[in-house]
Amino acid sequence: MKPIIEVQNLNKVYKKSENEIKVLNNINITVGEGEFLALMGPSGSGKTTLLNLIAGIDKPTSGNIEVKGVDITTFGESALAKWRSSNIGFVFQFYNLIPVLTAFENVELPLLLTKLNRAQRVKHVESALKVVGLGDRMSHYPKQLSGGQEQRVAIARAVVTDPLIIVADEPTGDLDRNSATEILTLLERLNKEFKKTIIMVTHDPHAAERASRVLHLEKGDLVDNL
């Protein structure tokens, strides 16, 4: 498998007044193109931090992250924002939809940053919502949807720009068993059918089963590489 993400000697230290908290210690990971990677570990072990660094929404204390051969740790803030908008799709535990926007408008958000015209945007949003099975809920507001449906809208928002990589931080953490299964099936399909590389943080062993590889973090250290 061709590597798409290469993390080298990655360190993250938070300074709180005098105390230094080492959150990630010398992490090295290679993620292949089309992989579905699960990150597991106890609370506070640094999973979210690692995910955020790979997705380019946080800066490491030291180390490199190469994505498609480009070291994103050298990017400035606005270059990074631009890079994220075309390379990464985000799925959060609490969906993070904008409450005053409809499902359609929420999914359209990332497209507003592109050069697509209105008609093209409509086409993309509609097909993204159809992929997640919500073609009939486009004009619904988040509070008119169930948690599982909200998460599916969030997934549609993550894939609408057709990014290579999807990062998901406990995407099923706030859902019941059935909804969680639906979401995992959807992610699996995005991985298999649409060839998305997925990195997913989870506490749930069932969720991790769907992944092609599972990594365990323990107090900022990668403990195995199964």
Added chain:
Amino acid sequence: MKFFKIILKNAFRHKLRTLLTMTGIAIAIIAFGLLRTVLTSWDAQVEVSSLNRLITRQAVSFIFPLPYAYKNKIEAVEGVGTVTFSAWFQGVYKDKDHFFPRLAIDPETYFDVYPEFQLTPEEFETFKKERNSCVIGRDIANQYNIKLGDIMSIEGDIYPGQWDFVVRGIYQPRDKSTDGTGMVFHWNYINERVKEQYPDRAGYVGWYTVALKDPDRAAEVSEKIDNLFKNSPAETKTETERAFSQNFMAAFSAILTAMDVMSFVIVGIIMLVVANTMIMSARERTKEYSVLKTIGFSAKQLSLLIIGESVLISFLGCVIGVLMLFPVVGGFEQSIPKNVFPVFYLATRTVVISVIAVMLVGVAASIFPLMKALKTSIVDGFRYSG
């Protein structure tokens, strides 16, 4: 413009809060506009007063009269055009509360010197011929429903007795700023009765109005006129009509300054109202801003959303305020005595200043929440709980 829908939806996320904010802005705009209107009305009074007319009055005080005999002497001064005179008659028409200026004037010259009071040639001719006739302004005619040929009875006070005048002319104010509330009649007619009853008061006028041939020579001509009467029992003080108005207004300058300051204090209040709303909104949306940044919104695009929302709320409040300002100013115009502000209307400039001020305030009010939103890192934004 792709973002406009989002801005609009954000602005009305808390409908009640936004409506209250907009109402606050609207009320402040009404107060601001009203104050500015009062100020511009004062200014208008000074501005409409002419630079090509001189006022010659008694040097000690405006209330002391000048001899009628000065007319010929002033006319003889080089650079002087037509000379006319007026005397303050006052009196009471119908009731004391409804005051408008009433002057005894020289019918031959008055309308030459004051072309802003427009009479038809027929009206002018009959007025000149009939000794007990009068001319009134359009606004007075409308207010009391007076027609040509009607009799107006004035109860004299400075000139005691009952005085009946036949209305022979209703003048039209030439400009928006021209006073339409005047009443004028023959000085000769008054003077004759005074001669019989109070012989020692006869032969005096209130002040002279001198049309200049060349406005640039105002200072020189004024000096020549005043020199004519140096060391006489009635020395004169001559100045341009505008200088005269300015001196008259100067007495009120402290109040005007206070109003000026107040109008800008109001702008400050609008700013606090909007800033408060924006700060509350931005704080609630800390997480959302992180989401938008994560998706790839740049600092510029985020600024557009935040500033846009602040400006939109301010603008809508301003529009409501300005729309209400027109009837409010209109109502004020009705309720204040005409002679206090001969012209009282909402100047375009006032509206423009209001809109610009509110727009700037809208931008300024969003700066603090914007800086905060930009400074907060994505990760901190997600961890924010509040």
